Amino acid sequence: MSNNNVLTTVTKQMVAECKAEAELAYMNRVGGFAEDFQGQPDRHGNLPRRMFRGAQVEFTAKGVNALLDLVFEKVAQGYKRCATEATSYGIEHFVYLKKPDAEIQLELPEVLKEAEAELRARVDKANEAIIADTIAKRKAAVLREREEAAKAADVALEAELEVEVRAALKGAK
Numbered sequence: 001m002s003n004n005n006v007l008t009t010v011t012k013q014m015v016a017e018c019k020a021e022a023e024l025a026y027m028n029r030v031g032g033f034a035e036d037f038q039g040q041p042d043r044h045g046n047l048p049r050r051m052f053r054g055a056q057v058e059f060t061a062k063g064v065n066a067l068l069d070l071v072f073e074k075v076a077q078g079y080k081r082c083a084t085e086a087t088s089y090g091i092e093h094f095v096y097l098k099k100p101d102a103e104i105q106l107e108l109p110e111v112l113k114e115a116e117a118e119l120r121a122r123v124d125k126a127n128e129a130i131i132a133d134t135i136a137k138r139k140a141a142v143l144r145e146r147e148e149a150a151k152a153a154d155v156a157l158e159a160e161l162e163v164e165v166r167a168a169l170k171g172a173k
Helices: 012-027 064-076 101-171
Strands: 034-035 049-052 056-062 087-089 092-098
Touching: 012 056, 049 056, 064 092
Parallel strands: none
Antiparallel strands: 034 049, 056 092, 087 092
């Protein structure tokens, strides 16, 4: 029985691509709790929430002067400007800054390690599904063969018994 399914092996290229994607996501994400769009919704349709690590941090300030003070303070601490636009609602201002490089260098290896572990878990899960599917298909084929063999044996037995019965009944005359 030929099977086109082949187990996947995690390659260096897969790991490198996974880590590059994870690093890009980390650098462009605001850290914090948010909906996990990769997760399974609950029975009410709500996506699970989880903590996401991100190189960007959201800060809030009331009023322009407080915003300027906050930005100057954070820049002095090593924060940098990032691509996420600042927004405001009334007097409430939201500004997004990139974490200091030292903090990013501490978090990024953990993010990359988690991304690789998730990749390996996804590949293992897919491989287990292929194995289970292949076993189910082979079991079905073996059971079909056994059933066909049993039917053929029943037909042969019936033919053999018919010959015996006919011979016995002819001899009884």
